[in-house]
Amino acid sequence: MSRKYVMEFERPLVELEEQLVALRRLNLTDNPDLMVEVSALASEIDRLRHETYEHLTPWARVQIARHPDRPKVQDYLAALFTDVVELHGDRLHGDDEAIVTALATLGNRRVVVLGHRKGSNTKENIKRNFGSPHPDGFRKAMRAMRLADKFGLPVVSFLDTKGAHPGIDAEERGQAWAIAESLALLSELRVPIVAVGIGEGGSGGALAIGLGDHLIMLENSYYSVISPEACASILYKDSTRAADVAGSLKMTAADLLRLGISDETVPEPIGGAHHDAEAIFSEVKKRILAAVDSLAAHDADELVEKRYRRLRAIGVFEEGA
Amino acid sequence: MPIADWFKARDERRYTPVSGSNIKADVPEGVWSKCDACKRTIYEGDLDEAGRVCPHCGHHFPLTAAQRIELLVDEGSFAEFDAGLTSLDPLEFSAVKPYAASLERAQANTGMNEAILTGRAMLGGHQVVIAAMDFRFVGASMGSAVGEKITRALEVALAENRAAIIVTASGGARMQEGILSLMQMAKTSAAVARLADAGLPYVSILTNPTMGGVTASFAVLADVVLAEPGARIGFAGPRIIEQTIRQKLPKGFQSAESMLDHGMLDDVVPRAELAGRLSLVLDYLMSTPEGGDGS
Numbered sequence: 001m002s003r004k005y006v007m008e009f010e011r012p013l014v015e016l017e018e019q020l021v022a023l024r025r026l027n028l029t030d031n032p033d034l035m036v037e038v039s040a041l042a043s044e045i046d047r048l049r050h051e052t053y054e055h056l057t058p059w060a061r062v063q064i065a066r067h068p069d070r071p072k073v074q075d076y077l078a079a080l081f082t083d084v085v086e087l088h089g090d091r092l093h094g095d096d097e098a099i100v101t102a103l104a105t106l107g108n109r110r111v112v113v114l115g116h117r118k119g120s121n122t123k124e125n126i127k128r129n130f131g132s133p134h135p136d137g138f139r140k141a142m143r144a145m146r147l148a149d150k151f152g153l154p155v156v157s158f159l160d161t162k163g164a165h166p167g168i169d170a171e172e173r174g175q176a177w178a179i180a181e182s183l184a185l186l187s188e189l190r191v192p193i194v195a196v197g198i199g200e201g202g203s204g205g206a207l208a209i210g211l212g213d214h215l216i217m218l219e220n221s222y223y224s225v226i227s228p229e230a231c232a233s234i235l236y237k238d239s240t241r242a243a244d245v246a247g248s249l250k251m252t253a254a255d256l257l258r259l260g261i262s263d264e265t266v267p268e269p270i271g272g273a274h275h276d277a278e279a280i281f282s283e284v285k286k287r288i289l290a291a292v293d294s295l296a297a298h299d300a301d302e303l304v305e306k307r308y309r310r311l312r313a314i315g316v317f318e319e320g321a
Numbered sequence: 322m323p324i325a326d327w328f329k330a331r332d333e334r335r336y337t338p339v340s341g342s343n344i345k346a347d348v349p350e351g352v353w354s355k356c357d358a359c360k361r362t363i364y365e366g367d368l369d370e371a372g373r374v375c376p377h378c379g380h381h382f383p384l385t386a387a388q389r390i391e392l393l394v395d396e397g398s399f400a401e402f403d404a405g406l407t408s409l410d411p412l413e414f415s416a417v418k419p420y421a422a423s424l425e426r427a428q429a430n431t432g433m434n435e436a437i438l439t440g441r442a443m444l445g446g447h448q449v450v451i452a453a454m455d456f457r458f459v460g461a462s463m464g465s466a467v468g469e470k471i472t473r474a475l476e477v478a479l480a481e482n483r484a485a486i487i488v489t490a491s492g493g494a495r496m497q498e499g500i501l502s503l504m505q506m507a508k509t510s511a512a513v514a515r516l517a518d519a520g521l522p523y524v525s526i527l528t529n530p531t532m533g534g535v536t537a538s539f540a541v542l543a544d545v546v547l548a549e550p551g552a553r554i555g556f557a558g559p560r561i562i563e564q565t566i567r568q569k570l571p572k573g574f575q576s577a578e579s580m581l582d583h584g585m586l587d588d589v590v591p592r593a594e595l596a597g598r599l600s601l602v603l604d605y606l607m608s609t610p611e612g613g614d615g616s
Contacts, residue, residue: 164537166557166565171575172583176536176556180510184542187511188518203494204506204537204556211507225503225534226496230561234496235417248416250499259411261500311511312472314504315465320405320434 005068009060010271013052016045053270056220058252059243062228064220065199069274071281073100073115073158076198079281080288081106081113087144093173096137097128098165099209101144106156107289112148114141114209115158118199131200132165135178138208142178145185154192154292157209162227164205179208186211187311188304192295194288197221197253197262198273213307214291215261216284217253219268223261224251261314263291356380358551372592381529381549381592385431386438386455389488389528393596394442394451401440403473408435408466412499420497427458436461436491439474444486445600447607450478453488456530462495463535468505471539475512478521484603485516485523489540493533506538513542522606524599527554527577527586545587545602547595548577554586 006014020041028035056064064070077084081104089095100117103110116133119125148155164175186193186209193212201210201223210223217223226234228242231249235241256262266283269276298306352365358380368375372392373382384392390399414420428434436458442451452474454461461467471487478485494502516523525543527536529552537556540546548554555575563570573579577589590598 164556166562168562168566168568168570168574171555171557171562172579174541174583174585176533176554177541177585179537179556180506180539180541183507183510183538184514184517187507187514203503204534207503207506208537211511223500223503225494225499231416231496233561245416248412248414248499249496250412256500259500261504308511308515311504311508314508315469315501316409316411316498317466317469318405318407318409320407 007060007063007067009057009063010052013045013048016041016048020045049270057243058222058246058249058255059228061220061252062200062222062242062246064268064272065222067272067274070199071273071277072120073113073117073160073198074120075277076115076158076196076281076284077102077104077113079277080285084113087147088140090136090139090143092136092139094134094136096134096140098131098133098161099137099141101140103147103153104156106285106292109154109289109292111154111156111292112144113156113158114144116161116206116209118160129165131161132163132202133161133205133208134165134167134170135173135175138164138178138182141209142182142185145182145189148191149189152191154194154296155189155212156288156292157193157195157212159195159197159201159206159210159221159223160199161202161205162200163202164208176204179204182208183211187307190300190304192292192298192303193307194291194295196284196288197223197256198284201251202227211311213295213303213310214263215256216264216266216287216291217256217262218266218273218280218284219253220272221253222251223256224249354382357382374592379550379591381551383456383490383529385457386433386436386453386488389453390438390440390442390451392592393486393488393599394444394449395446398443399440399451400442401438402477403439403470405434406466406470408464408495408498410497411465411501412497414497414499423459423497431455431458433458435466435470436463437467437470439470441477441481441483444484444596445603447600447603448481448483449486449603450474450481450483451486451488454490454535456490456492459495459497460492461490461535462492462502463505463509463538464495464498464502465505467495468502468508471505471509472512475509475516475523475539478523479516479519482519482521484521484607485543486526486599487523487539487543488526488528489531489535490528491531491533491535491540493535503534506534509539510542513539517542517544522603524602524606526590526595526599528552530554532556532558541585544606546585547588547590547598548580548586549595550577550589550591552577554580 085103118131197217228246229239232241233239359378527548
């Protein structure tokens with residue numbers, strides 16, 4: 001990568017780090033004053049790093065979730081799984097590259113993998129519509145779900161989308177229909193479903209492959225009813241006020257755990273998963289396997305009933321008179 | 322029930338009265354309305370007479386949830402349940418204006434506790450559960466309470482071998498309840514799937530507007546999906562689409578007629594014919610005399 005991508009909230013820190021690098025290029029051995037300055041700067045950087053990352057605002061986490069270097073579904077597929085057989089197409093209209101579906105092996109488990117697929121570069125992102133599926137993508141996912149059900153393979157689903165694509169063709173081909181049918185199908189799938197929030201969890205487009213038995217969230221991933229930009233655009237008529245609503249929407253991994261929507265949070269290295277992807281991969285693999293093992297102990301009827309009870313319990317309301 | 326009588330039945334209703342459901346209360350005295358579509362002036366009495374459809378151009382004016390139900394069910398047969406079920410403010414959402422205040426205002430304006438009425442009724446002699454959404458209440462968006470009421474209605478249908486009828490009108494998931502609202506899409510869809518497994522019919526009627534997370538969950542999962550003329554039906558809002566693709570949207574985009582052309586609906590049915598159509602569809606899907614399960 002030629003130039004480092006800097007998130008808005010870490011800019012002050014990055015500027016100090018650049019100064020430090022510049023200073024260290026100088027010959028320090030015969031300049032004790034400068035050496036003192038360098039070590040002072042280094043400790044100031046440490047302090048600022050802690051301050052910046054220890055109390056990340058929800059909006060900062062959204063930026064991390066969108067970081068271009070953040071591990072994406074293709075990275076998880078390559079790192080966690082073996083013998084991956086990608087399956088293409090919805091048999092109706094096309095092959096939406098914003099969704100990946102595959103047969104894959106995770107440790108001792110053969111599974112079906114679903115995921116929103118962003119590009120690793122601009123060219124890929126254009127082909128994959130930045131990970132925002134058309135109805136074809138959800139219908140492709142449904143093919144894979146039925147396959148999982150038919151052959152008794154657990155489903156592992158990686159969530160990373162801004163949302164379902166808002167476009168003319170998407171609407172006309174039934175975006176809402178595709179999402180709804182996917183939800184109904186997942187709700188009765190007779191195999192374990194483990195979902196992992198690895199980045200963005202944008203609304204119905206995320207939920208369409210995210211409904212399941214167990215939800216693992218990466219610390220800086222988010223899951224929300226609406227993107228903070230769209231929410232700000234509705235409330236303030238100004239999408240640039242997204243930072244103001246990101247907190248109100250309670251969309252961070254910590255919020256989800258507290259609200260009982262997710263089951264566990266995978267801690268990320270300071271600054272985000274992209275700083276130590278290998279550590280994230282091994283932790284996520286371990287946790288997916290543990291979840292699948294525990295779910296696989298139930299027979300299919302129990303599993304479907306348990307999933308229904310889980311969904312059934314979501315909601316906060318008052319019974320009234 | 323003949324369409325001309327539908328509003329008369331309102332005065333004789335035997336179900337739980339819903340104060341403030343009388344749309345006349347919202348209209349200034351003098352009682353003339355202007356049609357949004359053809360801009361002609363209509364005498365309120367004529368509008369009511371016509372089931373709130375413009376006598377000049379056929380434009381369908383909005384109905385309250387109570388009016389919807391009266392329009393469709395056998396006279397006096399509706400018995401509401403879960404009337405007291407009310408939203409809370411679990412996220413303490415207060416961006417721009419507090420959610421709690423929006424709820425209070427909606428309750429005061431509509432006399433309803435939430436954006437949907439649910440209950441048991443007869444329709445064309447069939448036992449049904451019917452739900453109708455009321456757009457006046459926070460855009461009939463789906464939060465925890467709406468999702469719960471729909472799910473319970475579907476569960477009552479399942480437990481009592483009733484058909485389910487849902488009349489939708491909604492801006493989508495209620496953003497003030499965040500992820501809890503999103504999950505109501507999953508919850509309601511799962512409940513529809515269970516009803517389908519039991520072989521019980523579900524018919525939805527999509528009215529203006531039906532958007533977002535409501536369209537993308539229970540609304541379009543029905544066995545038969547009908548819509549009112551001119552209703553906007555879709556997932557993403559037109560403004561978001563225009564901003565994303567930077568193009569003008571074609572005329573009639575996301576209209577019921579356009580969605581019918583694209584194969585997404587079973588039919589577009591004028592309001593005056595809805596009750597009859599529903600009853601006929603239920604005749605096919607409910608009674609199976611040859612199968613010996615004529616109920």
